[in-house]
Amino acid sequence: MGVKLGILGLGTVGTGTVQLLQDKTGRHPLLQEIEICRVGVRSLDKPRAVELSTDVVTTDLEAIVNDPAVDIIVEVMGGLEPARSLILKALSNGKHVVTANKAVIARFGAEIFTTANQAGVYVMLEAAVGGGIPVIQPLKQSLSVNRIQAVTGIVNGTTNYILTRMQTEGSNFSDVLADAQHLGYAEADPTADVDGLDAADKIAILASLGFGGRINLKDVYTEGIRQVSKTDIAYAEKLGFVIKLLAIAKRITSSEEDRETRGYGDAQKFYLSPLSVRVHPTLVPKAHPLASINGVYNAILVEGEPIGQVMFFGPGAGAGATASAVTSDILNLAASLKSQKVSTDNQSKIGSLNPLLACGHHEYSQIVPMAELITRFYARFLTNDQPGVIGKLGTCFGNYGVSLESIVQTGFQGELAEIVVVTHDVREGNFRQALAEIESLEAVESIPSLLRVL
Numbered sequence: 337m338g339v340k341l342g343i344l345g346l347g348t349v350g351t352g353t354v355q356l357l358q359d360k361t362g363r364h365p366l367l368q369e370i371e372i373c374r375v376g377v378r379s380l381d382k383p384r385a386v387e388l389s390t391d392v393v394t395t396d397l398e399a400i401v402n403d404p405a406v407d408i409i410v411e412v413m414g415g416l417e418p419a420r421s422l423i424l425k426a427l428s429n430g431k432h433v434v435t436a437n438k439a440v441i442a443r444f445g446a447e448i449f450t451t452a453n454q455a456g457v458y459v460m461l462e463a464a465v466g467g468g469i470p471v472i473q474p475l476k477q478s479l480s481v482n483r484i485q486a487v488t489g490i491v492n493g494t495t496n497y498i499l500t501r502m503q504t505e506g507s508n509f510s511d512v513l514a515d516a517q518h519l520g521y522a523e524a525d526p527t528a529d530v531d532g533l534d535a536a537d538k539i540a541i542l543a544s545l546g547f548g549g550r551i552n553l554k555d556v557y558t559e560g561i562r563q564v565s566k567t568d569i570a571y572a573e574k575l576g577f578v579i580k581l582l583a584i585a586k587r588i589t590s591s592e593e594d595r596e597t598r599g600y601g602d603a604q605k606f607y608l609s610p611l612s613v614r615v616h617p618t619l620v621p622k623a624h625p626l627a628s629i630n631g632v633y634n635a636i637l638v639e640g641e642p643i644g645q646v647m648f649f650g651p652g653a654g655a656g657a658t659a660s661a662v663t664s665d666i667l668n669l670a671a672s673l674k675s676q677k678v679s680t681d682n683q684s685k686i687g688s689l690n691p692l693l694a695c696g697h698h699e700y701s702q703i704v705p706m707a708e709l710i711t712r713f714y715a716r717f718l719t720n721d722q723p724g725v726i727g728k729l730g731t732c733f734g735n736y737g738v739s740l741e742s743i744v745q746t747g748f749q750g751e752l753a754e755i756v757v758v759t760h761d762v763r764e765g766n767f768r769q770a771l772a773e774i775e776s777l778e779a780v781e782s783i784p785s786l787l788r789v790l
């Protein structure tokens with residue numbers, strides 16, 4: 337008996353998935369048992385890069401999720417609605433779901449996983465984070481015995497592609513964005529990429545898998561790359577850094593908790609300690625493993641105990657790479673359908689769910705406010721070119737306990753001197769108080785850039 341798919345969407349990812357499923361030679365033999373039964377699209381008139389018979393393609397997506405012949409729904413249409421309702425309907429109808437939709441999972445994960453668990457079916461989402469990179473299943477399975485301390489990633493291919501080309505070619509932001517859209521990396525609305533929202537969805541998913549608590553998206557501090565200028569890229573380069581859009585989820589332990597938990601004597605306390613979850617452009621030291629991740633590539637560095645550091649690297653977007661993740665999820669489900677004893681009653685299906693494939697849902701994690709974050713900063717100031725300005729900046733920083741790692745004045749913008757500082761670790765709240773005082777100095781014209789340093 338074959339496994340029948342209903343695919344919702346035939347855009348970049350849907351087309352890549354159909355292409356992969358239509359070209360099975362040399363791939364896993366179980367693929368032979370998978371059959372594309374129905375494919376849902378918005379428009380029947382659009383030219384398609386794949387051949388599908390006209391009775392397979394439809395605009396009636398409800399009919400696909402209600403079709404009793406379909407075993408697995410593959411949601412690659414994107415957007416929040418009707419994607420969310422169609423996923424919920426499919427699950428209620430007892431169908432497994434594979435989705436690449438991080439926006440839906442980051443917002444409605446709890447509702448979706450609850451519905452799936454009640455129906456005794458799985459929701460698979462490998463493509464939702466890191467495109468083709470296996471990172472969801474490793475966090476759920478291979479790394480699940482570790483106490484995760486931090487997940488730090490470059491998880492948006494579009495912005496990494498843009499920043500890389502701005503750095504290597506000195507290209508202009510909007511031209512490079514158009515190329516990323518053309519290559520199929522960007523979301524339908526690229527604002528989600530450029531403003532960091534796509535990365536925020538992804539780190540919320542990774543943090544909830546890695547740390548075991550639900551993440552409220554509104555608690556994820558999110559800053560995109562629009563304000564990253566060629567000037568800052570050039571200064572960063574001189575200072576030994578590259579600028580990357582990082583998504584960071586980190587367990588924060590106060591020094592007291594730290595003492596108790598470093599030996600992991602009190603594991604419960606470790607699990608309950610708050611997290612910092614954020615997305616922002618970051619100066620990454622050139623020697624750091626994430627500094628050399630360029631173009632559409634993504635990488636996710638996971639730090640845990642006892643594993644130490646593990647980095648997942650690969651193509652984070654694009655048709656083929658994402659189709660690889662979607663199709664592996666399909667294959668996983670096909671294997672589990674094959675090995676599952678035929679069971680008609682729901683209760684026994686729930687009992688037979690593999691906890692390492694299913695997604696749990698938990699309490700919300702506590703997220704520390706950004707003012708409490710301890711990090712290094714890079715800031716660029718435009719000031720009058722007069723004696724004593726650097727001293728005045730130093731005094732303001734000193735007033736709030738901000739210690740400077742470096743301070744340079746190399747350039748000019750017209751009549752104004754350009755001063756760049758990099759701080760040592762400082763509480764963000766203190767740094768911002770110092771900046772407020774600096775802004776009020778007569779000699780200071782503006783503070784065009786403020787970036788965090790890894």
Ligand SMILES: NC(=O)C1=CN([C@@H]2O[C@H](COP(=O)(O)OP(=O)(O)OC[C@H]3O[C@@H](n4cnc5c(N)ncnc54)[C@H](OP(=O)(O)O)[C@@H]3O)[C@@H](O)[C@H]2O)C=CC1
Pocket residue numbers: 344345346347348349350376377378379380382395397411412413414415417418436437438439463464467520521522523524652653654655658
């Ligand atoms: N592109 C990428 O590299 C990656 C994308 N993803 C995720 O995969 C999902 C799909 O992305 P992508 O393939 O790029 O998106 P596209 O915009 O290229 O494709 C969307 C597809 O869904 C169909 N569709 C959308 N809305 C409806 C609707 N209301 N009714 C019927 N059909 C609809 C469209 O139909 P039609 O063709 O008729 O317009 C189209 O075929 C998104 O969730 C995205 O975040 C994840 C990883 C990487």
Ligand SMILES: N[C@@H](CC=O)C(=O)O
Pocket residue numbers: 464466467491492493494495521522523529534652653654
């Ligand atoms: N738009 C996303 C696609 C993959 O999730 C990206 O650029 O990474």
Ligand code: NA
Pocket residue numbers: 462463464465466467468469470471472661
């Ligand atoms: Na992935």
